Every structure is written in structure tokens, then in C-alpha cells.
Amino acid sequence: MIPVTRPFMPPKKIFDAYTEGIWDRCLLTNDGPLVKMYETEMRERFYLENFTFVSNGTLALQIAIKVLGVQGKVITTPFSYVATTSSIIWSGCDPVFCDINPESFNIDPEHIEEKITDDTTAILVTHVFGNPVDIEKIERIAKTYNLKVIYDAAHCIGVEIAGKSVLNFGDISCLSLHATKMLHSAEGGALVAKDAETTRAIELARNFGHDGPENFGGLGINAKNSEIHAAMGLSVLPFFDEILEKRRALYMQYKDSLSNSGVKFQSLGSNLKYNFSYMPVVFSSKSIRDAVHEKLKEHDIYSRIYFSPSLNLLDYVEPISMPHSENLADCILCLPLYYDLSHKEVELICSLIKHNLS
Ligand SMILES: Cc1ncc(COP(=O)(O)O)c(C=O)c1O
Structure with a gap:
């Protein structure tokens, strides 16, 4: 069986060495030493302004959304994982969708301004599959209309533009460290904020607002992460370069092998250090995409129709048409890509796809 993704499992003895300390200290959560160590190591390794680890x-x-008011x-964007839209609605705000550029898969900044009204307070967009949005343009618009900018940078660990981590842009960038991400802590996420004041507000908010045992510095929630998750994060982190290299080689093999077969690839931005976080390919129609998806399944190979549906079609949002995003959701397929995947397996996947397209 070839799954679409598999978590990178660090050598167990590294994880065991961290967990031994957890047993010695008998401290499982509440801003323990491993959480602090993980925050420091992530900040230093990826040249981040700050890094607040959450669950x-x-x-x-x-x-x-909360700390920026x-x-x-x-x-x-309508083309993202459901968490992007659901988080806006969960927080009591209304999403206003702006269609994507079908080449980059990201929100098309040329159409953002026409969506702005007096009630607009923020832009929350995704760097889809780790491909950065047009940051310069978005931040220019945000400045003109006095809007906050939140980047859903769930896929962006290690991504740089012009030598700078993409996580350092916006009022806040949000990262996922879920097991399926190229760098993970089993479950986890992080916020990178543009200044110390916002970082402090995030630290309070992730721990019920606690500012000391009996004092509260505003509204909070429980989004702390545990020592066990920090131990996993610390165990995976040293392998970042190795994971990246492996993924790069597999991604390139897919691209070379499928380049003249009629599938399209995501156009990546220029001046980019990419992290090869996903292997999305776009077919010329939904029926061809679905046929390839099924054919791979017959061979016990699991690709993923991702992202789908286009988020403007969720049954809890105001209906609106987003043709580019809907078309992409109909034609896209994410192919298997993970550390343990072999070149032989990629060869098999590509030959099945090409056979189906010929
Ligand atoms: C674009 C995007 N945003 C947000 C999330 C949510 O991250 P998590 O699973 O860590 O809650 C994901 C998860 O896959 C995602 O892909």
C-alpha cells in the first residue's frame, strides 16, 4: 500500500532520551522545559522573529484572529483547507471570498480591493502548498485600507523568499506541525507575530489568559502544547535538511516524469526557497482526475483530492461563485509524497498516470 503521506518517524532512541527527562521531572505540560527548548530551537533554526508553540x-x-481584534x-481564499474558513466563522467573523489565480493556486491580489467594504478588518490568506502569495501587494493593500494581515502558513516551514522566512511576514503567520506536515510534532502549531507585544498577547491567550496563577490578562483559551509533543518536535527537527532533500528528489522525479503527459503543475514564485511540502498535479477535467484517482486506488495507491470542496461551497457559508477555485478543486490531485517513499514507487505511480492519460 502506498499512502498519500506518512509521518517522518525519528529514531526512537532520540525520542526516548527526551521522554526519560519527562519521567524524571514528572512534568507533562504547562510551559515545561522541552516546550521552551523547542520554541528556541525552531526560532533559531528558521530565523524567525518569534515562535509560540500551540496545540x-x-x-x-x-x-x-482574536489577539488582533x-x-x-x-x-x-476559497482554495485552502477547511480550517482557514471555519476559523473565521468560528471566531464570529464573515469570510469574503476572493477567487484564486489558477496558476499559483493562491488568492489573486488583483481582485482583493474590489471586495473591501467599511466592515472589512482583515485579510486572511493561505500560502497554498507552501507557495507564497504576493506578499508585497497584499501588504500594500492592507496598509492602504488599514487591515490586519494573517497568513495561513500551515505548509510553510522552511520556505524563504529573498532569503527571509515567509513566516516573518504579516501581523501573524500561523504554522501547522501536524503529523502529516514535512516537519511535525505529532500534533502542533505555532504563531509567528510581527512584534513583542503581539507575541505576549498570544502567550497569554494560549493559556486561558493566565498572567500568573490568579491574574488574567484578557480572554484566553487552552491551546498549550505538551512536553510529549515538544519531545517529538525536537526529535524530528534535526532531520529537516535530510527530509527536504528526499522530498526535493521525489518531487523532481514526478515533474520530470509527468512533464509531457498533459498534467499541469503549480507555478511557484520566483526568488523562492521551497520546501516540497506537497505534490499537486492538475488534470484537464474532473472525469480524467477521478479516473486517475480510481486507477491508483486499484493498485493500492492513495492520492488525495485536496483541497476539495472549494470553500465557497461549504454549506455554512453564503453561496457565491468562485470559478477558478471550483475548477481547481475539480481537477487537482495530490500524489503520494513522503520521506520513506521510494523512487521505484514514484516510477510506478507516474507510469500508471501516463498509461491512463494516453
Ligand atoms: C492550509 C491549512 N490551514 C490550516 C490547517 C490546520 O492545521 P492543524 O491540522 O494543525 O490544525 C491545515 C492542516 O492541514 C492546512 O492545510
């Missing part, structure tokens, strides 16, 4: 990427988005309408 998952979805809560990172919800905390970002975002209310009313939020301009967002």
Missing part, C-alpha cells in the same frame, strides 16, 4: 494550526488561526468581514 495545532487551527487554534493558531483562531488565536491570531479582527471582527466583521475578512477577505480570504
